Amino acid sequence: MPEGELRGWLALRLPQVEQALEAALPVRGAWPERLAAAMRHLVFPGGKRLRPALALASAEAIGADASRALPMAVAVELIHTYSLIHDDLPCMDDDALRRGRPTTHVAHGEAQAVLAGDALQALAFEVLLGAPGVDASAVCFATQELARAAGPRGIVGGQVDDLDFDPTCADAKSIESVHARKTGALFVCAVVGGARLAGGDATSLRRLRDYAERLGVAFQIADDALDADGDDACSYLRVAGARGASERAEALLHEALLALEPFGARAEPLRALARMGVRRSE
Amino acid sequence: MPEGELRGWLALRLPQVEQALEAALPVRGAWPERLAAAMRHLVFPGGKRLRPALALASAEAIGADASRALPMAVAVELIHTYSLIHDDLPCMDDDALRRGRPTTHVAHGEAQAVLAGDALQALAFEVLLGAPGVDASAVCFATQELARAAGPRGIVGGQVDDLDFDPTCADAKSIESVHARKTGALFVCAVVGGARLAGGDATSLRRLRDYAERLGVAFQIADDALDADGDDACSYLRVAGARGASERAEALLHEALLALEPFGARAEPLRALARMGVRRSE
Numbered sequence: 228m229p230e231g232e233l234r235g236w237l238a239l240r241l242p243q244v245e246q247a248l249e250a251a252l253p254v255r256g257a258w259p260e261r262l263a264a265a266m267r268h269l270v271f272p273g274g275k276r277l278r279p280a281l282a283l284a285s286a287e288a289i290g291a292d293a294s295r296a297l298p299m300a301v302a303v304e305l306i307h308t309y310s311l312i313h314d315d316l317p318c319m320d321d322d323a324l325r326r327g328r329p330t331t332h333v334a335h336g337e338a339q340a341v342l343a344g345d346a347l348q349a350l351a352f353e354v355l356l357g358a359p360g361v362d363a364s365a366v367c368f369a370t371q372e373l374a375r376a377a378g379p380r381g382i383v384g385g386q387v388d389d390l391d392f393d394p395t396c397a398d399a400k401s402i403e404s405v406h407a408r409k410t411g412a413l414f415v416c417a418v419v420g421g422a423r424l425a426g427g428d429a430t431s432l433r434r435l436r437d438y439a440e441r442l443g444v445a446f447q448i449a450d451d452a453l454d455a456d457g458d459d460a461c462s463y464l465r466v467a468g469a470r471g472a473s474e475r476a477e478a479l480l481h482e483a484l485l486a487l488e489p490f491g492a493r494a495e496p497l498r499a500l501a502r503m504g505v506r507r508s509e
Numbered sequence: 510m511p512e513g514e515l516r517g518w519l520a521l522r523l524p525q526v527e528q529a530l531e532a533a534l535p536v537r538g539a540w541p542e543r544l545a546a547a548m549r550h551l552v553f554p555g556g557k558r559l560r561p562a563l564a565l566a567s568a569e570a571i572g573a574d575a576s577r578a579l580p581m582a583v584a585v586e587l588i589h590t591y592s593l594i595h596d597d598l599p600c601m602d603d604d605a606l607r608r609g610r611p612t613t614h615v616a617h618g619e620a621q622a623v624l625a626g627d628a629l630q631a632l633a634f635e636v637l638l639g640a641p642g643v644d645a646s647a648v649c650f651a652t653q654e655l656a657r658a659a660g661p662r663g664i665v666g667g668q669v670d671d672l673d674f675d676p677t678c679a680d681a682k683s684i685e686s687v688h689a690r691k692t693g694a695l696f697v698c699a700v701v702g703g704a705r706l707a708g709g710d711a712t713s714l715r716r717l718r719d720y721a722e723r724l725g726v727a728f729q730i731a732d733d734a735l736d737a738d739g740d741d742a743c744s745y746l747r748v749a750g751a752r753g754a755s756e757r758a759e760a761l762l763h764e765a766l767l768a769l770e771p772f773g774a775r776a777e778p779l780r781a782l783a784r785m786g787v788r789r790s791e
Contacts, residue, residue: 258661318619349660378631379540
């Protein structure tokens with residue numbers, strides 16, 4: 228699937244995601260309006276919605292309708308957003324801008340930013356557990372993936388090691404370990420959880436996990452390479468330079484695509500998303 | 510069950526909770542040791558473990574073994590601990606001491622305190638979803654209770670309204686609404702979720718929910734009354750004075766105990782925990 232076709236695919240499917248995110252995060256609802264505003268700040272407008280797209284494309288790869296993975300798509304986007312809000316806090320990366328707009332703590336105050344993040348994490352679980360028409364064991368499986376990806380072995384553990392990263396003893400393995408947890412875990416959750424909600428069997432899930440693990444690390448290495456200064460402590464550029472980083476990202480992309488072979492044409496959106504994610508120029 | 514007997518009951522059951530918390534939070538494990546230390550800081554030693562005790566007592570009220578509610582007991586304690594860590598942060602209540610020891614951000618730094626709280630929330634879900642030998646629909650039900658209690662309609666929403674509370678227009682209803690979310694929601698989750706894991710039917714769960722909702726608010730009003738200054742903006746003392754607060758707490762306790770009548774002698778631990786929680790003198 229060429230990039231133009233992928234754009235058409237996304238244009239047809241992402242409005243569903245926006246609608247589901249709106250339904251999950253009403254401006255006025257059963258929670259304080261001030262909290263709702265802080266929770267919505269970084270969700271609308273969002274970024275590229277890559278993680279939700281991966282969840283939907285994964286459902287299609289096993290021959291199911293994309294909409295069956297919608298609760299997973301929403302849940303991973305809420306977790307991703309909460310982690311960005313907390314990463315931006317003054318006590319962490321202390322960023323004032325995100326996607327060209329004030330970060331949540333700048334716009335709503337630090338207390339509300341902490342609480343909005345906390346609430347988005349809980350809401351992600353609530354949305355996923357409320358997935359309509361899915362059998363309980365599939366919901367449990369997908370929710371367990373989410374809990375692991377979000378927790379100390381996933382995003383949070385990756386962030387701790389990233390903050391502590393000592394560039395003087397950086398090696399490819401330790402950098403990829405941070406990338407796998409900080410970025411890869413949620414990719415895996417989107418892809419594997421999305422397919423499980425859509426009825427995927429164990430063999431399909433294993434292959435999709437192989438794909439998503441490699442893609443997560445490749446995506447983050449590509450991210451490192453786009454950061455021209457490469458001044459992050461935990462950057463692949465430090466150990467391999469721009470060319471080495473690009474080669475490693477391509478090698479992982481190749482492995483990710485290999486894992487998709489048995490799915491045939493149905494996995495074209497997953498393939499196109501992987502190429503787009505790793506070969507970004509912006 | 511007189512208080513002395515309750516102490517014996519707790520002495521027999523709480524070691525199980527400590528053991529399960531230790532198993533959930535190893536010093537060395539699959540996550541960064543620095544994160545593990547920050548996550549453990551406020552869990553060990555903990556407080557009275559009232560919420561875990563409620564979960565176990567609730568399983569016994571429906572005639573089941575207390576241990577069947579153990580995953581719920583651990584999950585509510587982890588959520589409770591995370592919420593205390595974040596409430597203590599400089600941008601919220603800015604407390605340096607908790608239970609006579611340095612708060613997590615004082616001992617481990619602010620970034621680690623935010624991340625430890627985030628990780629404890631995710632871990633609570635992971636522990637509950639891994640409940641062994643429970644059918645998936647019961648696990649889903651209990652986890653959904655946890656997500657609601659922890660989220661914007663529960664603890665976080667209550668904390669936002671508490672931070673924003675305007676004492677000049679305080680009334681009993683708005684104070685009880687904050688108490689119901691900030692404190693009551695997790696009591697309900699412990700009791701109802703614990704009973705559901707242990708095999709409770711819909712009728713039992715409805716009665717247990719009535720009990721726990723009332724107990725949560727009564728417990729927090731008793732807490733207000735123990736704060737002799739009553740200088741919290743959102744304190745029942747403001748609208749009813751010490752005597753009015755004590756009367757309201759007793760009335761709610763009475764209603765809570767009424768809801769337990771159909772359970773007979775099996776609910777004695779739940780009754781004794783309610784009396785102890787509402788009639789504290791420390």
